[in-house]
Amino acid sequence: MAGSSPEIRMGELEPIDRRSTAAIVADRIRAAIMRGTFPPGTQLGEVDLAARLGVSRGPLREAMQRLVAEGLLRSERHRGLFVRDLDAADVRDVYTARTAVERAAALLLLAEPDRGPAVARLTAAITAMEAAAAAGDTVALADADHDFHAELVAASGSPRLHRMSRTLLVETRMCLAALQQTAPPSEDLLAEHRTLRDALATGDGVLMTRVLEAHMADAVSRILDVAPPPALPA
Amino acid sequence: MAGSSPEIRMGELEPIDRRSTAAIVADRIRAAIMRGTFPPGTQLGEVDLAARLGVSRGPLREAMQRLVAEGLLRSERHRGLFVRDLDAADVRDVYTARTAVERAAALLLLAEPDRGPAVARLTAAITAMEAAAAAGDTVALADADHDFHAELVAASGSPRLHRMSRTLLVETRMCLAALQQTAPPSEDLLAEHRTLRDALATGDGVLMTRVLEAHMADAVSRILDVAPPPALPA
């Protein structure tokens, strides 16, 4: 799979109109939701969106159905499409699902002999987080956090875990944007990510899973800003 | 949610067209794929399907996009939609993802105080499996197996895990249908499911996860052993 023809560089000669219009539109809307352009609960008018994106209502509706299938949009018949608003139960659910997916990805990664590239990518994400934290740029910090976990799952090489993770990370961003965390304790956040990377590098699976679960539980309590419910039994 | 008004029976007065046409069509196609009506690799013509389902191409395309998002269909521009064919790597990936999801569901369930209803449902599925095994009905056995794992995840109460599980179980059925397992060692299969139920009933999390992982690994080797060469029957 990797490096079949050394003379052909990545994405140089293979594709021209690789993806369908619906997929492109879906990516746009997904990014907009993640970015917070469409806050939870807002109605997405079809004609308006279609005109804004320069496509007709047909492809746009196809893209919408895709997002509905992912759980990002809520469809009410003859009423319209709305961005799903997440309550406390949803926040917990997102993070339990993320824990499941990222734990599995970490285990896959730990079973691999050469974890060098993965560690390098995670380190790059951590570096970006450090820079963002130093600059006080909360959105860049969230971006880097996002990248860290996305890279972790992507490096596992599992297409299904990757697909699940993408949606879950978007929902994570929705949680963060909706609840507007004001002052994230970025030092703890950085330390947790560094520990995750180090555990992966050294191959300490027990530490990895434990820190990962704690990391998720921390995030939930941080978002909900309530007393963390009794943690999962070890 | 359960038993709000005792006078209203389930699905008697509330809904008439609760779900969108695209969702219904998507369910139909998904069931057909799962059932094996559309073997992997077959092309799904839009006009033919639309006429057969009594809808226009619009709603049908929306449903297709939904299934593409789930990874059950593969879309090639200006070529058509094809049922995804799963190779050995996909089989392993499906089961790693399933392991992740069902392990998380089991842990959620173990954290719940009252596991009685869940155990009862799993027992019902096991009973169905026993009956199917006794009758030598392999398809009913696969149905019951499907139900067991679906109930396990559904009982966890996590909508996201549930949604992921649904797609993964369909893909599992695709693996089974494609490779046509001839004589499943149903006794081992039953024993494994009984152990899972008992571990859930007694609250033995360590046993539960261990047996679950072994169960998945067994299934993978069982499927791949039938057809060791992943060579496509070209």
Place this chain on the structure above:
DNA sequence: GCCGGGCAAGTTGTCGACAATCGTACAAGT
């Protein structure tokens, strides 16, 4: 003053038709 019926506006759901594209088969040239 309150309730029920009816009207109007705006939205989504659905359909049919046109245009663009790809695969295949056949013919011509080298």
Place this chain on the structure above:
DNA sequence: ACTTGTACGATTGTCGACAACTTGCCCGGC
């Protein structure tokens, strides 16, 4: 005989328009 060019058939991608539904408001009646 192999390659190249071309025409055809079939399918998908896209668009615009009509129909159905829901919602909110206004008005008449009790």
